[in-house]
Amino acid sequence: MSEKRIALGLRNITKVFGDKYANKNVSLDVYHGEILSVLGENGSGKTSLMNVVAGIYTPDYGQIFIDGKEVSINSPKDAFSFNVGMIHQHFKLVDVFSATENIVLGIDDGGFDLKKAREKIVQIAEKYGFIIDPDKKIYDMSVSEKQTVEIIRVLYRGADILILDEPTAVLTPQETKVLFNVLRRMRDDGKSIIIITHKLHEVLSLSDRVAVLRKGEYAGTVITSQTNEKELTELMVGGKADLNIHRDEPKNAATRLTVSGINCKNREGVTVLKDVSFEAKAGEILGIAGIAGSGQRELLEAIAGLQKLEDGEVVYIDPKTHEKENLRNKTPLEIREMGVRLSFVPEDRLGMGLVGNMGIVDNMMLRSYRKGHSMFVSRKEPKNLADEIIDRLHIVTPDAETPVRRLSGGNVQKVLVGREIAAAPTVLMAAYPVRGLDIGASHTIYDLLNEQKKKGVAVIFVGEDLDVLIELCDRIMVLSGGAVSGIVNGRQTTKEEIGLLMTKSKEESANEQ
Amino acid sequence: MLITFLSKAVEQAIPLLFGSTGEIITEKSGNLNLGIPGIMYMGGCAGIMGAYIYENSVAVPSPFWCILIPLLSSVIGAGFLALIYSFLTITLRANQNVTGLAITTFGIGFSDFFGGSLVGIMGGDGQLSVVTSASYFKKSLPFADNLGRVGELFFSYGFLAYLAIIIAIVAAWFLKRTRSGLQLRAVGENPATADAAGINVTKYKYIATCIGGIIAGLGGLYFIMDYTGGSWTSGGFGDRGWLAIALVIFATWKPNIGILGSFIFGGLYIAYYYTGNLGRSAGELFKMLPYLVTIIVLVITSMRNKKENQPPESLGLPYFREER
Amino acid sequence: MNNNGTTINKNAQQIHEPLFQVTKRAYTTWQKAWIIRAVAIAVALVICAVVIVLVTGLNPLNVYGTMFEGNFGTERKIWNLLREIAMLLCVSLAVTPAFKMKFWNIGAEGQSLIGALASVACMIYLGDKLPNGVLIPVMLISSVLAGALWGLIPAYFKAKFNTNETLFTLMMNYIAMQLVAFCIVFWENPKNSNNVGVINSSSKSGWLPVIGDQKYLLPVLIVALLTAVMFIYLRYSKQGYEISVVGESQNTAKYVGINVKKVVLRTMAISGAICGIAGFLITSGVDHSIRSDTIGGLGFTAIMVSWLAKFNPIYMVLSSFLIVFLEIGASSIATDFKLNESIADVLTGIILFFIIGSEFFIQYKLKFHKRDKKEA
Numbered sequence A: 001m002s003e004k005r006i007a008l009g010l011r012n013i014t015k016v017f018g019d020k021y022a023n024k025n026v027s028l029d030v031y032h033g034e035i036l037s038v039l040g041e042n043g044s045g046k047t048s049l050m051n052v053v054a055g056i057y058t059p060d061y062g063q064i065f066i067d068g069k070e071v072s073i074n075s076p077k078d079a080f081s082f083n084v085g086m087i088h089q090h091f092k093l094v095d096v097f098s099a100t101e102n103i104v105l106g107i108d109d110g111g112f113d114l115k116k117a118r119e120k121i122v123q124i125a126e127k128y129g130f131i132i133d134p135d136k137k138i139y140d141m142s143v144s145e146k147q148t149v150e151i152i153r154v155l156y157r158g159a160d161i162l163i164l165d166e167p168t169a170v171l172t173p174q175e176t177k178v179l180f181n182v183l184r185r186m187r188d189d190g191k192s193i194i195i196i197t198h199k200l201h202e203v204l205s206l207s208d209r210v211a212v213l214r215k216g217e218y219a220g221t222v223i224t225s226q227t228n229e230k231e232l233t234e235l236m237v238g239g240k241a242d243l244n245i246h247r248d249e250p251k252n253a254a255t256r257l258t259v260s261g262i263n264c265k266n267r268e269g270v271t272v273l274k275d276v277s278f279e280a281k282a283g284e285i286l287g288i289a290g291i292a293g294s295g296q297r298e299l300l301e302a303i304a305g306l307q308k309l310e311d312g313e314v315v316y317i318d319p320k321t322h323e324k325e326n327l328r329n330k331t332p333l334e335i336r337e338m339g340v341r342l343s344f345v346p347e348d349r350l351g352m353g354l355v356g357n358m359g360i361v362d363n364m365m366l367r368s369y370r371k372g373h374s375m376f377v378s379r380k381e382p383k384n385l386a387d388e389i390i391d392r393l394h395i396v397t398p399d400a401e402t403p404v405r406r407l408s409g410g411n412v413q414k415v416l417v418g419r420e421i422a423a424a425p426t427v428l429m430a431a432y433p434v435r436g437l438d439i440g441a442s443h444t445i446y447d448l449l450n451e452q453k454k455k456g457v458a459v460i461f462v463g464e465d466l467d468v469l470i471e472l473c474d475r476i477m478v479l480s481g482g483a484v485s486g487i488v489n490g491r492q493t494t495k496e497e498i499g500l501l502m503t504k505s506k507e508e509s510a511n512e513q
Numbered sequence B: 001m002l003i004t005f006l007s008k009a010v011e012q013a014i015p016l017l018f019g020s021t022g023e024i025i026t027e028k029s030g031n032l033n034l035g036i037p038g039i040m041y042m043g044g045c046a047g048i049m050g051a052y053i054y055e056n057s058v059a060v061p062s063p064f065w066c067i068l069i070p071l072l073s074s075v076i077g078a079g080f081l082a083l084i085y086s087f088l089t090i091t092l093r094a095n096q097n098v099t100g101l102a103i104t105t106f107g108i109g110f111s112d113f114f115g116g117s118l119v120g121i122m123g124g125d126g127q128l129s130v131v132t133s134a135s136y137f138k139k140s141l142p143f144a145d146n147l148g149r150v151g152e153l154f155f156s157y158g159f160l161a162y163l164a165i166i167i168a169i170v171a172a173w174f175l176k177r178t179r180s181g182l183q184l185r186a187v188g189e190n191p192a193t194a195d196a197a198g199i200n201v202t203k204y205k206y207i208a209t210c211i212g213g214i215i216a217g218l219g220g221l222y223f224i225m226d227y228t229g230g231s232w233t234s235g236g237f238g239d240r241g242w243l244a245i246a247l248v249i250f251a252t253w254k255p256n257i258g259i260l261g262s263f264i265f266g267g268l269y270i271a272y273y274y275t276g277n278l279g280r281s282a283g284e285l286f287k288m289l290p291y292l293v294t295i296i297v298l299v300i301t302s303m304r305n306k307k308e309n310q311p312p313e314s315l316g317l318p319y320f321r322e323e324r
Numbered sequence C: 001m002n003n004n005g006t007t008i009n010k011n012a013q014q015i016h017e018p019l020f021q022v023t024k025r026a027y028t029t030w031q032k033a034w035i036i037r038a039v040a041i042a043v044a045l046v047i048c049a050v051v052i053v054l055v056t057g058l059n060p061l062n063v064y065g066t067m068f069e070g071n072f073g074t075e076r077k078i079w080n081l082l083r084e085i086a087m088l089l090c091v092s093l094a095v096t097p098a099f100k101m102k103f104w105n106i107g108a109e110g111q112s113l114i115g116a117l118a119s120v121a122c123m124i125y126l127g128d129k130l131p132n133g134v135l136i137p138v139m140l141i142s143s144v145l146a147g148a149l150w151g152l153i154p155a156y157f158k159a160k161f162n163t164n165e166t167l168f169t170l171m172m173n174y175i176a177m178q179l180v181a182f183c184i185v186f187w188e189n190p191k192n193s194n195n196v197g198v199i200n201s202s203s204k205s206g207w208l209p210v211i212g213d214q215k216y217l218l219p220v221l222i223v224a225l226l227t228a229v230m231f232i233y234l235r236y237s238k239q240g241y242e243i244s245v246v247g248e249s250q251n252t253a254k255y256v257g258i259n260v261k262k263v264v265l266r267t268m269a270i271s272g273a274i275c276g277i278a279g280f281l282i283t284s285g286v287d288h289s290i291r292s293d294t295i296g297g298l299g300f301t302a303i304m305v306s307w308l309a310k311f312n313p314i315y316m317v318l319s320s321f322l323i324v325f326l327e328i329g330a331s332s333i334a335t336d337f338k339l340n341e342s343i344a345d346v347l348t349g350i351i352l353f354f355i356i357g358s359e360f361f362i363q364y365k366l367k368f369h370k371r372d373k374k375e376a
Helices: A046-053 A076-081 A099-104 A114-128 A143-156 A173-188 A200-206 A229-237 A296-304 A332-337 A349-353 A360-368 A380-392 A409-422 A439-454 A466-472 A495-512 B002-028 B036-057 B063-091 B096-121 B131-138 B144-155 B159-177 B179-189 B191-196 B201-227 B240-250 B255-274 B279-304 C002-014 C030-056 C060-072 C075-100 C108-126 C132-161 C165-187 C217-236 C238-248 C250-255 C260-287 C298-308 C313-336 C343-363
Strands: A006-017 A020-031 A035-040 A061-066 A069-071 A084-087 A161-165 A192-197 A209-214 A217-223 A255-265 A271-281 A285-289 A309-317 A324-326 A342-345 A427-431 A458-462 A475-480 A483-489 C020-024 C364-368
Touching: A006 A046, A006 A192, A020 A046, A020 A192, A020 A209, A035 A046, A035 A173, A035 A200, A035 A229, A046 A084, A046 A161, A046 A192, A076 A084, A084 A143, A099 A114, A099 A143, A099 B179, A114 A143, A114 A173, A143 A161, A143 A173, A173 A192, A173 A200, A192 A200, A200 A229, A209 A229, A217 A229, A255 A296, A271 A285, A271 A296, A271 A309, A271 A458, A271 A483, A285 A439, A285 A466, A285 A495, A296 A309, A296 A342, A296 A427, A296 A458, A342 A349, A342 A409, A349 A409, A349 C250, A360 A380, A360 A409, A360 C238, A380 A409, A409 A427, A409 A439, A427 A439, A439 A458, A439 A466, A466 A495, A475 A495, A483 A495, B002 B036, B002 B144, B002 B159, B002 B179, B002 B201, B002 B240, B002 B255, B036 B063, B036 B096, B036 B131, B036 B201, B036 B240, B063 B096, B063 B131, B063 B201, B063 C343, B096 C298, B096 C343, B131 B201, B159 B179, B159 B201, B159 B255, B179 B191, B179 B201, B191 B201, B201 B240, B240 B255, B240 B279, B240 C165, B255 B279, B279 C132, B279 C165, C030 C060, C030 C343, C060 C075, C060 C313, C075 C108, C075 C217, C075 C238, C075 C260, C075 C298, C075 C313, C108 C132, C108 C165, C108 C260, C108 C298, C132 C165, C132 C260, C217 C238, C217 C260, C217 C313, C238 C250, C238 C260, C250 C260, C298 C313, C313 C343, C343 C364
Parallel strands: A020 A217, A035 A192, A035 A209, A084 A161, A161 A192, A285 A458, A285 A475, A342 A427, A427 A458
Antiparallel strands: A006 A020, A006 A061, A061 A069, A209 A217, A255 A271, A255 A309, A309 A324, A475 A483, C020 C364
């Protein structure tokens, strides 16, 4: 290759939501035949920038150049006409349609011949090494199959510039490997690949160059072979970051919760938890690792009384009386009425933990409104609690009545964690509590968890970043395909060990079948 | 008597079939148009108004214009209301239920007002009636009389009846077998997906809602020009508009099943005339049956939870691309 | 060369800017919101005036004068106005808790009608057996139970199988109407008139007592009380809070241990029960009779009243006043100028279109495109 040609150029792209800048004066270039990573913390504006390129958002300001010519992209259709295709993090597929029907959607090439389309799909799949059943309905597909449909759709349209938004978040390491091979083949075919991610090791292993965004602004581009994790982190965070997480030795670690042999099915009747057993101890943080969708959510929900158990027991041991209480198939309300102080920070903050359209005061009330025999709610105590939490956790909000959905992600999480901690829990479960938070806010959350650990709370922490899990947790339980594949000591384990465990039982069970 | 019953049932079925085909096309775009009853009234009323004005402005009405003018007026009247609904719900993203009910209020009010006072406004006397035009609408196929019972059952209806069936078949084919049909269904299932695929969601919603409204309006036109023989009675159309919406559910959003369903509903609607001496009370209970059956179908489909028989997934929800 | 030419052409075509851009407002002050609504109503009234002039050739100012006259002209008219507001408000109060829960109950028409049917049945069958002091409470209770039952049926299937409630409640309306039509066959007086006539016209048994010499005072007071109770219930009670949580997010509700199915059933029972009260007031307090259109579309109008008031019972007093004022006004235009009284619906429809449309400008703002282009 002689000289690299610029495929896509962005100049001063600015996008504002309400009064917040999602992107501010971002300029960057993508060449033909390269893989560019767009790296940034959560909330740094990676996705909104790419949505601008894909025609989902209209920029408030700035220019887009394709092959050196200025273009205006006002809709996804415009984007396709310039051979730009985006694979979104949340798949945009119609559930009741087949793969083929989804792939041809929105293409007008004269006739309407699904048979011909099907042949072309098979061809593309063969060329790049995909496995796909063109007639399968989307609602029958696994996550990685859906992703395959998305990628083929973009290729089917002849895209030269492919944008992938966090494509590995839902994949197993094996599936990730396959995907990366496919992407490399596409690059060698002359296509430009933009991959949005916040995982450093992926950036380093896959991409040719890395463009970094920080708080909506462009922080610079580096060539992958000339950089390292440390430099990238500093670019992402801006300045030197103290990435060390504090960890105390657990004291008087008495067993607080015994989970033995639980099995669980989801709505579709698929087994999501297989014979899961473990103990959670007071005064320690138990980490739970695993590929997304390995049963983490169901496990916490099963303990919290939100999932029906097919089999097994969840036994709580009271810290004072040492009495054992069986929580199996109790509702959340019954669990509270038994005097079990179980707090739960769910993954979906605004969809489950909080009510987005209510203010902080009313959200505080979610846990406490039943108190007392009166027919009416009292807003006095929740108001005091709200003020206290705003003050103590430095929550940025106009006032305690502003709907929480208007707050930033970090502040929303502080409201939720603050409320759950305020209930003086003896067991605290947190699912992905730092997802979407910047590094500063993440550390606030780690500190809060450590503080609870010190108080003798049994903390269960579901995380996705293995580095954090290893630094924060005393023990780490690894889930794979809904089963426990191992429990390791957080002080002695390595990323590699956990990584192996994350896929272990899946392969084994595949061999058994 | 069976033949008479069946052919009467068909006459009852046709307005429902128009209405439900129109509403299916509308709902497939994700719009739950509860304005359909008003739109059907409007289609009928605009048609008869057009016919009346034409009949009164020429000495000898020609058959061609006698058919074309009411047809066009009906299309314009119903299409206009559907356009208002589209503008409010699609462009202005208003609540679909509220908008639909307002359309029904307006449509029925407009129709009853002009249906009742057009003659007066034009300086005439008596009831609004267009016998000449209606006779062309009622004209059955020429060979119907020669075929005896078969003729009565299959060929004794005005052209709109056949049009209703043709439209339903074409709509079924369109939804299932064409690119635009596929894209329309995608819009109703998941507009964000359709949008990301480069489909113009707004355009599809507008076109589907307006064409759906126009088709439903023809149901009103058939009722006035053919069934009642071209004379307006206030509130004569009754609750057929709502029955058409019920039929959409009964047909599980498939226009071809709608044909069969409309005949069943039509039959149930008049069954009490033919059930011997059960009396008026039984008649009222028979009229309840279509609604009851619809509820049963609704409950069964929700119990079985089969993906293909569910309402379009985003039915009733407005779409805003930059929502976050 | 040729190739180049087409590319440029293509680009020239594609650099078209949208005329304006729509964005969601972060926040709208209530003053601004009400100004937008007032402007919408004003524009709607102008359009209505144009329609009136086009149809009748009358001076629209006279016509609006007539409207005012029709509502406030005499003491009797004022009481009629109050009664109509009370009835509409009562049904609107009924649908509100369901709507707050995002349960689209469009079956208030049927729930009220079935309540009315229960009252009338008591009047007819128990009218000569029980004294008024017992009969009226019995009527009220049976109306409430009947209405609640009519609301519970769709709620049960919603809770159990997630059956679409909009369509279910809609169908239930017509089942109620046919049920009433069925009963009328047995109750009609005189025979074959298909009309029940005034029930117990001599004994007045089962008629709501007249207080303060005003026939409609008692129903109006009952609805006023109900409004206050509903306001307090939704805003300050634990159950009202649960309704809001379920309406905003069912997952959150489950997470904090709210039994969602129970709340759905309970709220729909309340919704149906208040509809039952409306049916009771209409039959026992106003009509003393029943037809299958006794409710006269109140169930549908109530949806608009509730929605326009953003589900706030106090604002609903205003929105129901607005709609009733228009309807009475328009029908007095009709009588005074010898028009068909359906003109009322036409005018109401036009005004509703504008109010519905105006909500858009409260929630979103239009930004006209003036993108500066800097040379790179």
